[in-house]
Amino acid sequence: MRFNKLNLNLLVALDALLTEQNISRAAEKVYLSQAAMSNALARLREYFDDELLVQVGRKMELTARAEGLKDPVRDILVRIDATVAAQPAFLPRQSDRIFRLLVSDYTTMTLMPHLLRLAYHQAPGVRFELRPQVAYPERALERGEVDLLIIPKDYCPAEHPAEVVFEETFCCVLWDQSPLARGELTAERYMGAGHIVVQPGDEHSALEQWFMHKLGIVRRIETTTFSFVAPAHLLIGTDRIATMHKRLAAQAVRSLPITIRPVPVPIPLMEQSMQWHKHRSADLGLRWLRALIKEAAAAMDAAGPGASLSASQSTPQK
Structure with missing residues (x-):
C-alpha cells in the first residue's frame, strides 16, 4: 500500500531503524532478514533524500531529518495499533495478552500483589511485564512501548489521560x-x-x-x-x-x-495515578485492566498498611 509514493510497510521498518539505530537489531525486532532491512533502509533513504542513519565510529547515529521523524512515525503506528489493529472485544478468561506496566519497586511491593491475584482469577492466561521506571517514563508511553504508567499524579504529563488510584502518606x-x-x-x-x-x-x-x-x-x-x-x-x-x-x-x-x-x-499526600496513551482510551483490554487496578487498590486499602495477602485471598478459587 502506498501513500504519496511511500510504501506504508516501510514505516514499520523505519520505526525499528530509528529506535534501534542498528540494522541487525532492527531486522530482528520486525522479523526481517538483515538483507531485507538493508534494502528497506536504502528505499527509505531514496524516498526522504537523506541518509537517515550514518556510521560514526562503531555505531550508527540519526541525522537531523531522522531525529525529526522519530516521534511522528511512532505516533502514526500507535494510532494504527489503537484504531485499526485493536481487537474488537476483550474476553479476560480467553485472553493471553501481555500487559506492560512501568512501575517503581514501591508499586511492585504494594499494589502489584493484589493486582496479580485478581488478574489470575479473572484472566489466568493474561501475562504481565513489570518494567522499571526510568527518566522520562512518558516517552515509553508515547512510543507505545508500555500500556500503563503507575506514577505520582504530579509527574503525569498533561498530554495523556490519567486517574488517581490511591493516596499515600x-x-x-x-x-x-x-x-x-x-x-x-x-x-x-x-x-x-x-x-x-x-x-x-x-x-x-x-x-x-x-x-x-x-x-x-x-x-x-x-x-x-x-x-x-x-x-x-x-x-x-x-x-x-x-x-x-x-x-x-x-x-x-x-x-x-x-x-x-x-x-x-x-x-x-502522594496521589498515585495510572496513565495511558490518549489514543488507547477505547482499548477494551486496557479498560478491563484499569478497572482491575482500582479493585486491587481497594483490596490493598482494606488489608491495611503492611498487611500481606491473607490465606483466603492467596488461595486460588476452584
Whole structure:
C-alpha cells in the first residue's frame, strides 16, 4: 500500500531503524532478514533524500531529518495499533495478552500483589511485564512501548489521560537503637540528622524529595539509593533517618529492627495515578485492566498498611 509514493510497510521498518539505530537489531525486532532491512533502509533513504542513519565510529547515529521523524512515525503506528489493529472485544478468561506496566519497586511491593491475584482469577492466561521506571517514563508511553504508567499524579504529563488510584502518606523510619528513636522526633532533631533519600533516576527526584525542595526544607543527605524499599535496610546501625512511604515502612517494620515516627515537617499526600496513551482510551483490554487496578487498590486499602495477602485471598478459587 502506498501513500504519496511511500510504501506504508516501510514505516514499520523505519520505526525499528530509528529506535534501534542498528540494522541487525532492527531486522530482528520486525522479523526481517538483515538483507531485507538493508534494502528497506536504502528505499527509505531514496524516498526522504537523506541518509537517515550514518556510521560514526562503531555505531550508527540519526541525522537531523531522522531525529525529526522519530516521534511522528511512532505516533502514526500507535494510532494504527489503537484504531485499526485493536481487537474488537476483550474476553479476560480467553485472553493471553501481555500487559506492560512501568512501575517503581514501591508499586511492585504494594499494589502489584493484589493486582496479580485478581488478574489470575479473572484472566489466568493474561501475562504481565513489570518494567522499571526510568527518566522520562512518558516517552515509553508515547512510543507505545508500555500500556500503563503507575506514577505520582504530579509527574503525569498533561498530554495523556490519567486517574488517581490511591493516596499515600509518608513517615520517618529509624534504627530502633538510635538515640533519635528515643523521645519525640522534633523538626529540629529531624533537620539535624543525616538522611537517606531515594533518587530513582538521573533527571527526577523522588516525590518526597521534590516536596521537601518545594517547601524550602534542606536536609543533610548522606546516602542516596535508586530503590524505595532499600532505605529501611540501609539505616540499620546508624543514626540516619529515611522518609518513606507509609505502606513500605509498615512492611519493613515487621522484619527489621526499625521504628516508625511521624514526619515532623509538613509533607503533602502522594496521589498515585495510572496513565495511558490518549489514543488507547477505547482499548477494551486496557479498560478491563484499569478497572482491575482500582479493585486491587481497594483490596490493598482494606488489608491495611503492611498487611500481606491473607490465606483466603492467596488461595486460588476452584
